[in-house]
Structures are given as C-alpha cells and as structure tokens.
Amino acid sequence: xxxxxxxxxxxxxxxxxxxxxxxxxxxxxxxxxxxxxxxxxxxxxxxxxxxxxxxxxxxxxxxxxxxxxxxxxxxxxxxxxxxxxxxxxxxxxxxxxxxxxxxxxxxxxxxxxxxxxxxxxxxxxxxxxxxxxxxxxxxxxxxxxxxxxxxxxxxxxxxxxxxxxxxxxxxxxxxxxxxxxxxxxxxxxxxxxxxxxxxxxxxxxxxxxxxxxxxxxxxxxxxxxxxxxxxxxxxxxxxxxxxxxxxxxxxxxxxxxxxxxxxxxxxxxxxxxxxxxxxxxxxxxxxxxxxxxxxxxxxxxxxxxxxxxxxxxxxxxxxxxxxxxxxxxxxxxxxxxxxxxxxxxxxxxxxxxxxxxxxxxxxxxxxxxxxxxxxxxxxxxxxxxxxxxxxxxxxxxxxxxxxxxxxxxxxxxxxxxxxxxxxxxxxxxxxxxxxxxxxxxxxxxxxxxx
Amino acid sequence: xxxxxxxxxxxxxxxxxxxxxxxxxxxxxxxxxxxxxxxxxxxxxxxxxxxxxxxxxxxxxxxxxxxxxxxxxxxxxxxxxxxxxxxxxxxxxxxxxxxxxxxxxxxxxxxxxxxxxxxxxxxxxxxxxxxxxxxxxxxxxxxxxxxxxxxxxxxxxxxxxxxxxxxxxxxxxxxxxxxxxxxxxxxxxxxxxxxxxxxxxxxxxxxxxxxxxxxxxxxx
Numbered sequence: 001x002x003x004x005x006x007x008x009x010x011x012x013x014x015x016x017x018x019x020x021x022x023x024x025x026x027x028x029x030x031x032x033x034x035x036x037x038x039x040x041x042x043x044x045x046x047x048x049x050x051x052x053x054x055x056x057x058x059x060x061x062x063x064x065x066x067x068x069x070x071x072x073x074x075x076x077x078x079x080x081x082x083x084x085x086x087x088x089x090x091x092x093x094x095x096x097x098x099x100x101x102x103x104x105x106x107x108x109x110x111x112x113x114x115x116x117x118x119x120x121x122x123x124x125x126x127x128x129x130x131x132x133x134x135x136x137x138x139x140x141x142x143x144x145x146x147x148x149x150x151x152x153x154x155x156x157x158x159x160x161x162x163x164x165x166x167x168x169x170x171x172x173x174x175x176x177x178x179x180x181x182x183x184x185x186x187x188x189x190x191x192x193x194x195x196x197x198x199x200x201x202x203x204x205x206x207x208x209x210x211x212x213x214x215x216x217x218x219x220x221x222x223x224x225x226x227x228x229x230x231x232x233x234x235x236x237x238x239x240x241x242x243x244x245x246x247x248x249x250x251x252x253x254x255x256x257x258x259x260x261x262x263x264x265x266x267x268x269x270x271x272x273x274x275x276x277x278x279x280x281x282x283x284x285x286x287x288x289x290x291x292x293x294x295x296x297x298x299x300x301x302x303x304x305x306x307x308x309x310x311x312x313x314x315x316x317x318x319x320x321x322x323x324x325x326x327x328x329x330x331x332x333x334x335x336x337x338x339x340x341x342x343x344x345x346x347x348x349x350x351x352x353x354x355x356x357x358x359x360x361x362x363x364x365x366x367x368x369x370x371x372x373x374x375x376x377x378x379x380x381x382x383x384x385x386x387x388x389x390x391x392x393x394x395x396x397x398x399x400x401x402x403x404x405x406x407x408x409x410x411x412x413x414x415x416x417x418x419x420x421x422x423x424x425x426x427x428x429x430x431x432x433x434x435x436x437x438x439x440x441x442x443x444x445x446x447x448x449x450x
Numbered sequence: 451x452x453x454x455x456x457x458x459x460x461x462x463x464x465x466x467x468x469x470x471x472x473x474x475x476x477x478x479x480x481x482x483x484x485x486x487x488x489x490x491x492x493x494x495x496x497x498x499x500x501x502x503x504x505x506x507x508x509x510x511x512x513x514x515x516x517x518x519x520x521x522x523x524x525x526x527x528x529x530x531x532x533x534x535x536x537x538x539x540x541x542x543x544x545x546x547x548x549x550x551x552x553x554x555x556x557x558x559x560x561x562x563x564x565x566x567x568x569x570x571x572x573x574x575x576x577x578x579x580x581x582x583x584x585x586x587x588x589x590x591x592x593x594x595x596x597x598x599x600x601x602x603x604x605x606x607x608x609x610x611x612x613x614x615x616x617x618x619x620x621x622x623x624x625x626x627x628x629x630x631x632x633x634x635x636x637x638x639x640x641x642x643x644x645x646x647x648x649x650x651x652x653x654x655x656x657x658x659x660x661x662x663x664x665x666x667x668x669x670x
C-alpha cells in the first residue's frame with residue numbers, strides 16, 4: 001500500500017467480497033448487503049488520537065506538578081519579605097551594634113543581609129523560568145541554614161529550627177517535581193509556567209487571546225474577591241483570638257495588689273503584709289519589716305494612714321501613705337504574672353531620750369555581779385549576748401566588781417540606735433543601745449583591750 | 451511526541467534514586483563537614499583529611515544510591531581539555547581573590563606557631579591540593595551531576611551542581627559570603643566537565659586553584 005493510503009486509508013473504490021458490488025471509498029461495511037469490509041484503519045487517525053491523549057495526560061500532569069513550582073516561588077517571596085525585614089533591622093535597630101564592629105565584619109554583615117535579599121528575590125523572579133536550578137538553590141540554602149543553626153545552637157531543636165528543617169525536606173521533594181516540570185516543558189514547548197506575551201503585530205482585537213484574557217481576568221477577580229473575603233474572615237478571627245488571648249493572659253494590674261496591701265494595713269495584719277514580699281514571709285525584706293514593726297511597737301496595731309497616692313509605671317508601682325510621723329512608701333514590681341512587694345520604707349523611728357538608759361547602765365555597771373547588766377539585754381538575745389558579755393567581763397576580772405565610770409559622750413541617735421562612750425580610768429568603754437518599743441536595751445559592749 | 455506521562459516504572463525508579471542521591475549529596479556533606487570540623491584540630495596535621503574522608507563516604511553512598519557507580523566517574527578525556535584546566539583555574543582564582551579583596555582583603559592569617567613543620571605543610575598540600583579536589587569533583591561533578599542530568603538535562607546539571615558546590619563551601623562559617631566566588635568556580639569547573647565529558651579536567655583545574663590558594667596563604 002502506498003504512503004498516502006497508509007496514512008489516510010483506502011482512496012480507491014473496492015468491492016464487497018459477499019455481494020461483489022462497489023463499496024464507497026473509506027466505508028467500513030457494504031452499503032448494499034451490510035457485510036463488514038476489510039478496510040485498514042487509517043494510521044494517522046489512530047496515532048493522532050494517541051498523541052492527543054498523551055498530550056492531555058501530560059498537560060494534566062503538568063498542571064499538577066507546576067503548582068509545586070508556584071509554591072516554591074511563594075516560599076521565595078516569603079523569604080524576600082523576611083530578607084527585607086533583616087535589611088531594615090540592620091539599618092535601624094542593629095545599626096548601633098553594627099557600628100561597634102570592625103569595617104570588615106560590618107561589610108560582611110551587610111553582604112550577608114543584602115546577599116540574602118538578592119538571592120531570595122532572584123529565586124522569586126526566576127524560579128518559574130528555571131525551576132530545577134532555583135529549587136536546588138532553595139534546597140541548598142535551607143539545608144545550609146538549618147545545618148549551621150543546628151551546629152551553632154549545640155544541636156538543640158527550637159521551633160524555628162524545626163520549621164527550617166521542614167523547609168529543607170520540602171525543598172528536596174520539590175527538586176524532584178521541578179525536574180519533572182522541566183522535562184515536560186522540554187518535551188512539549190507549548191507547556192509553559194510563564195505565560196508568553198503576544199507580540200503587538202500578532203495581536204487580534206477581540207480575538208481568542210483577548211477572550212481568554214478576559215476570562216482570566218474575571219476568574220482572577222472572582223478569586224481575589226474570594227481570597228479577600230476569606231482573608232477578612234481570617235483576620236477578624238485572628239484579631240478576636242488575639243484579644244481573647246490577651247484578655248486571658250494579661251498580667252494583673254497593680255490596682256488589685258495596692259488595694260490588697262491597703263486592706264492588710266487597715267486590718268493591722270502585719271504577717272499578711274510580710275507574706276506579700278518577694279520571697280514570702282521568710283525573705284530578708286519580710287524579716288526586716290517585722291523587726292521594724294516590732295521596734296516601733298506596731299505589733300499591736302499599725303498606725304492609721306492618711307491620704308494614699310500611687311504611681312504605676314510599666315511593671316513598677318509605688319504606694320505612698322501619710323502617717324503621723326512621716327510617709328510610708330511601698331514599692332511593688334511585677335514578676336511574671338504577679339505583683340510582689342519589693343521594699344517598704346517606713347518613717348524614721350522616733351525614740352525617747354537615751355539618757356535614762358545610760359543612767360540605768362551606769363547603775364548596773366556599779367552593782368556587784370553581772371545580773372543587772374544582763375537584765376538590760378533584750379530577752380530574745382539575752383542567751384546569746386549574755387554569755388559573751390559575761391566572758392568579756394571575766395577576762396578583765398570585772399565579773400564581780402568593776403572600776404567606776406567617768407563622764408560619758410553620747411553619739412547621735414539614728415534609726416533608734418545610739419552609741420555612748422564612757423571614761424574608764426585612762427581609757428574608755430563603748431556601749432551600744434537599741435530602742436525596741438517601749439524602752440532602750442543594751443545592744444553591745446566594747447571594753448578597753450586591757 | 452515523546453511518551454511523557456506514561457513513564458515506565460524503571461524511569462520513575464531512576465528519577466527517585468537520582469533525587470535521593472542529590473539530597474544525600476547535599477545533606478550528607480553538611481553532616482560530614484560538621485563531624486569533620488569537630489574532629490579536625492586545624493590546618494596542622496593529618497586530621498585535615500577527616501572532612502575529605504567524610505565527603506568521600508557521602509559520595510560513595512550517593513553513588514550507590516544513584517545505582518550507577520561507573521557513570522559517576524567519567525575519566526576518559528582528551529589532552530587538550532587537561533591543558534585548558536590551567537587557564538580555567540587561573541580565572542577562578544582571579545575571581546576568588548577579587549571577591550575577597552572586595553570584602554576587605556584577606557586576613558593576615560593566624561600564623562600558627564610561626565614555623566610550620568614539614569609534616570604540616572605536607573598534610574596541607576596532600577589534603578587541600580590532592581584529596582579535596584578529587585573528592586569534591588566526584589561529589590559535585592560526578593555524583594550530583596549524574597543525578598541532575600538524570601532528573602533534567604546537562605545544562606541544568608551544570609547550573610545546579612555549581613549551586614551545590616557553592617553552598618557546600620558555606621559550612622566554613624561564611625554562610626552566603628562564600629557563595630559568589632565559589633559559584634563562579636563551580637560554573638568554570640562544571641563547564642570543563644560538560645564540554646570534556648570527563649571529571650579529570652575539572653579535578654586538575656580545582657587542584658591548581660587550591661594549590662594557588664595554599665601558595666598565596668603561605669606567602670602571607
């Protein structure tokens with residue numbers, strides 16, 4: 001059979017083998033008796049059909065795999081945004097820190113941030129034209145980034161690094177898809193991710209291309225509206241969620257703790273106030289507070305407060321009360337989700353004249369034995385200080401009787417403490433007094449060396 | 451029209467293996483370099499060969515994954531390509547030096563103890579000038595080249611392996627700083643591989659490039 005007849009089927013008139021009558025050219029059966037004719041099927045038609053199916057399949061696969069490349073471009077675009085943020089930070093927030101670096105290091109940092117921007121921008125622009133190469137670039141980039149972060153972070157796995165590792169794996173999968181896209185594009189030049197522009201001289205107004213463009217625009221508009229609607233809903237939901245999270249996790253305001261402190265003060269609850277200190281009632285500040293209260297004789301009742309003022313700034317708050325003999329200031333700080341009392345400044349301790357206590361000491365010194373002296377020590381510290389005092393006196397052989405004291409010089413009274421020097425022969429002794437409501441107590445005694 | 455979508459099972463398998471080989475080449479290399487840098491005690495002794503050993507293991511694994519050992523080591527080539535290795539190495543070196551100078555010049559070097567002993571010098575030359583070019587070229591222009599060529603075509607292999615080569619040098623601590631001149635180097639060595647269809651000219655150019663670098667560092 002000729003080349004033409006192979007491609008297009010029989011062109012010459014043939015006859016029916018059953019009835020012998022002439023059959024129409026290309027007919028599959030006899031129009032007279034209905035007997036099937038042995039006509040070779042046209043090869044081109046079969047091949048063309050096969051090609052069409054193959055082309056359709058490849059187009060279908062192309063439509064599937066090209067979305068991977070578009071996703072890779074989206075990741076590059078996100079990288080561009082991140083790189084822009086880094087560049088902006090390098091020029092604003094980090095500018096001062098960078099200024100402290102040497103010229104070489106500063107250049108390196110700027111090359112890094114701008115290189116990052118350049119690389120991700122080039123990836124976003126060119127990945128549609130050369131998918132494989134730019135997907136390999138992305139895969140290598142994220143692999144290197146993840147590996148370096150892993151290395152520098154002592155192989156810890158914070159969430160950010162997990163995201164980078166996920167991106168690394170995803171990019172390596174995308175490399176395979178990008179290679180497939182390139183092969184499909186190479187095999188069928190009509191398959192392109194980037195839509196090619198029609199040259200002006202080839203353009204037909206209102207033609208197929210214009211109609212397609214119109215349909216595309218309408219589709220895009222619809223898609224854009226849909227995305228805007230979805231985006232709006234998502235934004236609203238996120239804003240609502242943000243407010244809810246903020247409301248639920250917002251740190252307590254200072255007002256509550258200031259009110260609680262005021263309430264404890266008015267109820268004269270000294271221990272409750274001690275428990276408000278950072279570190280609890282066992283903290284040093286709480287013990288100091290309890291001592292200050294005891295020395296002032298406020299255990300039985302805290303003094304009445306005058307007008308209160310407070311000042312709250314960020315995570316610090318100060319509450320001030322006017323008391324009868326001065327002002328009281330309570331400083332609070334927010335530590336995590338709670339406000340804690342940091343310091344409590346009371347008005348200066350006002351003590352009565354120390355001279356009667358000095359006279360009492362002189363009498364006790366002149367008395368026989370050391371009982372009268374020990375009786376001047378506070379009962380709480382008598383055991384500890386008493387034995388030390390007795391040992392001290394016995395070392396000087398003054399346990400039973402002591403030499404007479406001469407004149408005394410009293411130092412200034414500060415915070416209910418006074419130091420008095422008394423002449424003893426050619427030397428002098430030093431006596432410390434401490435006021436604990438309602439009286440002065442002996443707090444320390446320093447004798448001459450010998 | 452070529453059969454596109456109805457790929458045979460063997461072709462799919464081949465593509466998957468090529469992709470796995472490519473990923474192992476990159477990820478495995480970073481792992482090998484991390485491990486190597488942890489064990490290497492600096493440019494002073496034979497531990498300098500440890501990263502190269504790690505890279506060789508990675509290359510061997512990737513080649514085994516690709517399933518075509520022989521195809522990853524095309525060695526036959528004409529002499530004229532070997533002769534072309536010298537100008538290519540010089541060009542690559544010029545680009546590298548120019549780029550480094552642009553960034554603010556080379557460091558004066560740590561100098562070490564001031565008097566490098568013969569064993570250290572020998573270790574440096576053997577590792578940097580002989581072993582490293584062999585291993586890196588096999589890894590990039592052998593294993594990775596074969597993988598990308600299987601996945602796409604030779605042009606893509608040329609570009610992608612140059613990218614891979616550039617990023618593999620980012621583990622030195624420079625991250626993207628190493629990228630530009632290493633990429634150009636990768637393009638040049640890859641061009642030799644592409645045109646000559648052999649690894650040897652690229653290895654020769656790479657070795658010459660490294661020799662010049664070591665000589666320059668020694669001169670400093």
